[in-house]
Amino acid sequence: MGARMVDFGGWDMPVQYSGILEEHHAVRNAVGLFDVSHMGEIEIRGSEALKLAEYVTTNSVARLKPGQIQYSALLYEHGGFVDDILVHKVAEDHFFLCVNASNQEKDYRHIRAANGWHAEVDFSSGRYAQLAIQGPRALAALQKLTTTDLAAIRRHCFTDGEVAAAKARIARSGYTGEDGFEIYVDPGQAPRIWDEVLEAGREFGIKPCGLGARNTLRLEAAMSLYGHEIDASINPFEAGLGWIVKLDKGEFIGRAALEDRSQAGVRRKLTGFEMRGRGIAREGYEIFVEGSPAGWVTSGGPSPTLNRNIGLCYLPVDRAGAGQVIQVMIRGQLVDALTVPTPFYKRAK
Amino acid sequence: MSTYPEELRYTREHEWVRVEGDAGTVGITDHAQQELGDIVYVELPKVGTRVEQGKGLGSVESVKAVSDIYSPVTGEIVEVNESLAEAPEKLNQDPHGAAWLVKIRLSAPEQVRALMPASEYESYIAAEK
Numbered sequence: 006m007g008a009r010m011v012d013f014g015g016w017d018m019p020v021q022y023s024g025i026l027e028e029h030h031a032v033r034n035a036v037g038l039f040d041v042s043h044m045g046e047i048e049i050r051g052s053e054a055l056k057l058a059e060y061v062t063t064n065s066v067a068r069l070k071p072g073q074i075q076y077s078a079l080l081y082e083h084g085g086f087v088d089d090i091l092v093h094k095v096a097e098d099h100f101f102l103c104v105n106a107s108n109q110e111k112d113y114r115h116i117r118a119a120n121g122w123h124a125e126v127d128f129s130s131g132r133y134a135q136l137a138i139q140g141p142r143a144l145a146a147l148q149k150l151t152t153t154d155l156a157a158i159r160r161h162c163f164t165d166g167e168v169a170a171a172k173a174r175i176a177r178s179g180y181t182g183e184d185g186f187e188i189y190v191d192p193g194q195a196p197r198i199w200d201e202v203l204e205a206g207r208e209f210g211i212k213p214c215g216l217g218a219r220n221t222l223r224l225e226a227a228m229s230l231y232g233h234e235i236d237a238s239i240n241p242f243e244a245g246l247g248w249i250v251k252l253d254k255g256e257f258i259g260r261a262a263l264e265d266r267s268q269a270g271v272r273r274k275l276t277g278f279e280m281r282g283r284g285i286a287r288e289g290y291e292i293f294v295e296g297s298p299a300g301w302v303t304s305g306g307p308s309p310t311l312n313r314n315i316g317l318c319y320l321p322v323d324r325a326g327a328g329q330v331i332q333v334m335i336r337g338q339l340v341d342a343l344t345v346p347t348p349f350y351k352r353a354k
Numbered sequence: 355m356s357t358y359p360e361e362l363r364y365t366r367e368h369e370w371v372r373v374e375g376d377a378g379t380v381g382i383t384d385h386a387q388q389e390l391g392d393i394v395y396v397e398l399p400k401v402g403t404r405v406e407q408g409k410g411l412g413s414v415e416s417v418k419a420v421s422d423i424y425s426p427v428t429g430e431i432v433e434v435n436e437s438l439a440e441a442p443e444k445l446n447q448d449p450h451g452a453a454w455l456v457k458i459r460l461s462a463p464e465q466v467r468a469l470m471p472a473s474e475y476e477s478y479i480a481a482e483k
Contacts, residue, residue: 025417
C-alpha cells in the first residue's frame with residue numbers, strides 16, 4: 006500500500022498513503038477510506054444502563070431514541086475532560102460508546118468507578134474494528150456493499166446491518182466535516198471489508214487515507230481532538246462545547262463545577278484564527294495580544310481546502326471574538342493573525 | 355540506478371551540497387522530502403546572511419510538521435531560490451535539482467570532504483529505517 010506508519014499508543018497507524026493533500030481533497034470532493042480501528046468501544050448494558058450513562062456523560066442520554074448517536078463528554082468532578090465520546094443508543098438497556106484510543110482504559114475505569122447501579126460495563130474494543138468512509142460519494146460507494154438503505158440513515162443515526170456480507174454497525178457519523186459513515190465490524194473481517202470498500206469506491210475516486218488527512222480535515226471542521234483542544238484542564242464551556250452540557254438533566258459527574266462556571270463565566274475560550282503574515286502556527290506556539298502573552302495554539306496548520314494557514318487557540322474571553330488581530334510567536338518572531346468564526350470549512354448541504 | 359547523485363555530498367540531517375568553484379548549492383535530500391510528505395512552506399535566510407556548518411539555515415514545513423534545515427557548510431548566502439516561496443511543492447518533485455534552497459560562498463571548502471558521498475548516505479538512510 007505504501008503507507009507511512011507511525012506508532013500511535015501502541016498501534017501501527019498509517020499517517021498517509023498517497024499524500025496528505027491528495028487524501029484530504031479526495032474526502033472533500035469524492036470519498037476517502039480510513040482505518041480507525043484504534044478507537045475504543047465501551048458498552049453499558051442492563052436495566053440501569055441509562056442511569057449510569059446519564060451520570061457519567063454531560064449530554065442528555067434520556068433524549069436519545071434507539072438508533073441515535075449523541076456527541077458527549079466524560080468529565081472529572083472539577084469539570085475537566087476525561088474524554089469526548091459518541092454515545093450510540095442500541096436499545097433501552099444498551100448504550101455503545103465510541104471513545105478515543107489513548108483514553109479508552111482510563112474511560113473504562115472512570116465509568117466502572119461511577120457505577121453505583123447494577124449496570125454492566127464492558128470493554129469491547131477488541132471486538133470491533135472501525136472503518137470510516139467519508140466524503141460526498143461515501144454513500145454511493147458503500148451502498149454497493151450493503152442492502153441497508155443508507156440514504157434512510159439520518160445524520161447521527163445508525164443501524165445494524167451487513168457490509169460486504171459481514172455484520173456491521175453502520176453509523177452516519179464522522180470526523181471530517183463531510184457526509185459519511187463509520188462502520189463497526191468484526192476485526193477478523195476488517196481487512197477483507199477494507200479491500201472491498203476500496204474496490205467498490207474505485208469508480209468514485211476513493212483514496213485510502215491516513216491520520217494526517219484525518220487531522221487536517223477535522224481541523225478545517227474545527228472539531229476538537231483530545232490532548233489538543235480538550236484535556237483534564239479544560240472544561241466544555243471553554244472548548245465551545247457548552248451545547249453538549251445539559252445542566253438541567255439531573256446529577257452527573259462534573260455538573261457542580263460546571264454550574265459554578267456557567268454562573269461565574271469562563272476566562273478563556275477556544276478561538277479560530279487565520280494567519281495574515283507568512284508562517285504556519287503549530288500546536289503549542291504562544292499567542293500574543295498587544296505585545297503580551299495571551300494564550301496558546303492547540304492545533305494549527307495549512308488548510309488544504311481554503312489554501313490558508315489556520316489554527317485553533319485559547320484566548321481570554323474578551324479577546325475571543327472574531328475579527329481581533331493577534332500575533333503568533335513562530336520561531337522567535339511575532340506573526341500577525343486574525344481571529345475568525347469557526348468552523349473554517351462547512352460543507353454545502 | 356541511484357536516486358542520489360554522485361556529485362552531491364550529504365549530511366546526517368539529510369541536506370546535500372554541490373560544490374562548484376568557491377560556491378556550494380544546498381538542498382534537502384529525496385529521503386527528507388519523502389519523510390516530510392507534502393511540503394507547503396519554506397523559510398530561508400536573506401542574501402548576505404552568514405551561516406555556519408551544523409547550525410540552522412531555515413526550515414521546511416509539510417502539512418503535518420515543521421523541520422529545521424542545518425547548513426552543511428560555513429559561509430555567506432549569495433543566492434536564495436525565490437521560486438520556492440510560491441511553489442514549495444517543487445521540493446517534493448525535484449529535491450536534488452530545481453528545488454535547491456540556497457547558494458553559499460564557502461569560507462571553509464575543506465568541510466565538504468567530511469560529508470558523506472552518495473553511497474555512504476544510501477547506507478546511512480537504509481540503516482535508519
